[in-house]
Amino acid sequence: MLDDKKDDIFLSRWINGELSEKELNEFRSHPEYTHYKKIITGVDALHPKQYDIEKELADLKSKRNFKKSSSTIKLWPFVAAAASIVIIFGLFLFTPDISYHTNYGETLTVTLPDGSEMTLNAKSTASFDESNWDTQRNITLEGEAFFKVQKGSKFTVTTANGEVSVLGTQFSVHSQKSLFQVHCFEGKVSVASHKEHTILSAGIAFRRLDKNSEKWKFSTSIPSWLTNTSSFKNIPIQYVFAELEEQYNIIIVDDNVKLNKHTFTGTFPNNNLQVALRTVCNTLGIEYTISQDRKTVVLKK
Amino acid sequence: MDEKDSTCNEKVFDHFFRSHAKLLRNYLYYKFGNLDQAEDIVQDAFIKLWKNCSKVHLDKAKSYVYTVATNLGISRARHEKVKFNYKDYILHRNTGITNESPEFIALEKEYMQKLKQAIAELPERQREVFLLSRIDKKTYKEIAEISNVSVKAIEKLMHKALATLRKTIGNI
Incomplete structure (x- = not known):
């Protein structure tokens, strides 16, 4: 048995349960037995660090696709030879970016090729290149949208005011005239705007208006407009009226009212024009009239 | 195909x-x-x-x-000549036994430390076979297929691994 130099697989047979009853009883009364038993008990309590198989598979796929595209680049010299044919076919095969547009008072939820979700608020346009989606998750946005991003490669929203990129999270971007506002609801997002670069964690919002930027905390878990409310924090009033115009397809005429100095903090509903106008205007002490066709609102001091 | x-x-x-x-x-x-x-x-x-x-x-x-x-x-x-690194990677499963005395737990901790160290010092082939068997619960036949050798060779390596561990750990 153990002391028998010729039995060079004794211990192996033991832990594999291959010893005869006689052998096992002998071994149990051997002084070495408890030491070996302890080693096995100890080893059986060990395990290597967790392996996230789905994450590894996703990583593999993104690398695999990346390598695929780099090999296409190498093919360029050969492709060039057949350029004239490519041009002719190109006319038919060229697919423009996919684009989504919402009109006054509409919201639209779109599932992107990787399962990420994008919800557009009223009067917004978003477009992306579907054929390159695997390697480049890039959305061009004008207006406002909320994103639920699946884990994966970098996800970027490009606007005229700046760029927001993330790895997998929930956030909303609002880019209108010179107002740029980002709310991060889950995970982390990185915001680059006018040479300023900042990282937002969950519950932090960023805003740049003309040249001034600020950050603040908030506690909602989804953007208010997803529940048919528009919400503002210390925003110059013209942006609030612009939002009213977009939600209700109206024109607001600010006759002789000096609006520039006002800012607005509060919310208005997106499905009741009367209440919305009253809420905003009463807060600011402005009177207004609505035209017969309910399309024009005239503000008066 | x-x-x-x-x-x-x-x-x-x-x-x-x-x-x-x-x-x-x-x-x-x-x-x-x-x-x-x-x-x-x-x-x-x-x-x-x-x-x-x-x-x-x-x-x-x-x-x-x-x-x-x-x-x-x-x-x-x-x-890069790497040594087997167990510190961050091999974890000790919590056995859930809480009624042990602090001395016993400290002793166990010391023992486990020594055991991990001894595993790290095993020759590569012994460690590979031994851990595939004990941690991944692979049969000798499966391990033999993976490492391209006979079952007999695996049995010898298993025996050697245990004997080497026993020698390194000593009487703790």
Whole structure:
């Protein structure tokens, strides 16, 4: 048995349960037995660090696709030879970016090729290149949208005011005239705007208006407009009226009212024009009239 | 070639990855001693399989990824002489026994530390076979297939591994 130099697989047979009853009883009364038993008990309590198989598979796929595209680049010299044919076919095969547009008072939820979700608020346009989606998750946005991003490669929203990129999270971007506002609801997002670069964690919002930027905390878990409310924090009033115009397809005429100095903090509903106008205007002490066709609102001091 | 046995088929490939990647990663870790590197090698080996999927049929795929991965491991280990690193990677399962005395727990902790150290010092082949058997619960036959040797050789390595551990740990 153990002391028998010729039995060079004794211990192996033991832990594999291959010893005869006689052998096992002998071994149990051997002084070495408890030491070996302890080693096995100890080893059986060990395990290597967790392996996230789905994450590894996703990583593999993104690398695999990346390598695929780099090999296409190498093919360029050969492709060039057949350029004239490519041009002719190109006319038919060229697919423009996919684009989504919402009109006054509409919201639209779109599932992107990787399962990420994008919800557009009223009067917004978003477009992306579907054929390159695997390697480049890039959305061009004008207006406002909320994103639920699946884990994966970098996800970027490009606007005229700046760029927001993330790895997998929930956030909303609002880019209108010179107002740029980002709310991060889950995970982390990185915001680059006018040479300023900042990282937002969950519950932090960023805003740049003309040249001034600020950050603040908030506690909602989804953007208010997803529940048919528009919400503002210390925003110059013209942006609030612009939002009213977009939600209700109206024109607001600010006759002789000096609006520039006002800012607005509060919310208005997106499905009741009367209440919305009253809420905003009463807060600011402005009177207004609505035209017969309910399309024009005239503000008066 | 039948589509359902082709590694070019994404579903077949995914399933193959899910059923083999973890063991391959552990095998490479036990053998070469670096967990992060083992995970990188798994990625590279499977990417290579994907690129060559038209040439590597499903029934050859397992030995293909093991061979590719082992070769990658050897060439990388040549560059950087790594020692088996157990500190961050091998974890001690909580046994859930809470009624032990503090002295006993301290002693256990010391013992486990020593055990891990002893495993780290095992010759590569012994460690690989021993951990595949004890941690991954692989049979001698399965381990023999993975490491391309006979069952008899595995049994000898198992015996040696235990005897070596016993010697290193001493009477604690």
